[in-house]
Amino acid sequence: GAVVSQHPSRVICKSGTSVKIECRSLDFQATTMFWYRQFPKKSLMLMATSNEGSKATYEQGVEKDKFLINHASLTLSTLTVTSAHPEDSSFYICSASEGNPTSTEAFFGQGTRLTVV
Amino acid sequence: SQKIEQNSEALNIQEGKTATLTCNYTNYSPAYLQWYRQDPGRGPVFLLLIRENEKEKRKERLKVTFDTTLKQSLFHITASQPADSATYLCAGNTGGFKTIFGAGTRLFVKA
Numbered sequence: 001g002a003v004v005s006q007h008p009s010r011v012i013c014k015s016g017t018s019v020k021i022e023c024r025s026l027d028f029q030a031t032t033m034f035w036y037r038q039f040p041k042k043s044l045m046l047m048a049t050s051n052e053g054s055k056a057t058y059e060q061g062v063e064k065d066k067f068l069i070n071h072a073s074l075t076l077s078t079l080t081v082t083s084a085h086p087e088d089s090s091f092y093i094c095s096a097s098e099g100n101p102t103s104t105e106a107f108f109g110q111g112t113r114l115t116v117v
Numbered sequence: 118s119q120k121i122e123q124n125s126e127a128l129n130i131q132e133g134k135t136a137t138l139t140c141n142y143t144n145y146s147p148a149y150l151q152w153y154r155q156d157p158g159r160g161p162v163f164l165l166l167i168r169e170n171e172k173e174k175r176k177e178r179l180k181v182t183f184d185t186t187l188k189q190s191l192f193h194i195t196a197s198q199p200a201d202s203a204t205y206l207c208a209g210n211t212g213g214f215k216t217i218f219g220a221g222t223r224l225f226v227k228a
Binding site: 106111 | 121125151153158159160161163166206215218219220221
């Protein structure tokens, strides 16, 4: 199947700094990518839908200025957690689909464990 | 609100037995249900997709059912192996871009 690469897999940062997470589709073009957040033993919560060449669509309750999303090309989307605080510590996962994301499988990145100290 | 609910308690079974995981949905009419496997600290891996007009789908040792009357999907792993131990996520999609995930059920297969 298609491969989605997410980097870094783990990051520890100091409170107040910003962290950038990259999501790349390695062997296909992804017009749309999705960013999720997952707490321990909880379901994946969709944060935003990233659209190539346009602004991301954020879910209700997700701060746009806090979680900056850029989808500059068909193979790369980035999530920047700005001015990170300990409550931002979580597991962040991206996904992408080759075609219609509703009827085909989604390919997930490996996830990024963010710890803010 | 729309919900995908999975049994939060871990499922412990003996190697060789069939594992059956349950996914129920409320206030929701998904056109598709998907099942994913997630290992600790890793992203989900797609396993199977079943459409609302399909009653059953199989792939090797895996079988998924979709009962729109009961609003339920069952996920079966036959001849289970210790390597099948993981968290299994159920996800639903109505045909739009948004997919709703359940919290997952942890499966432990004992040798």
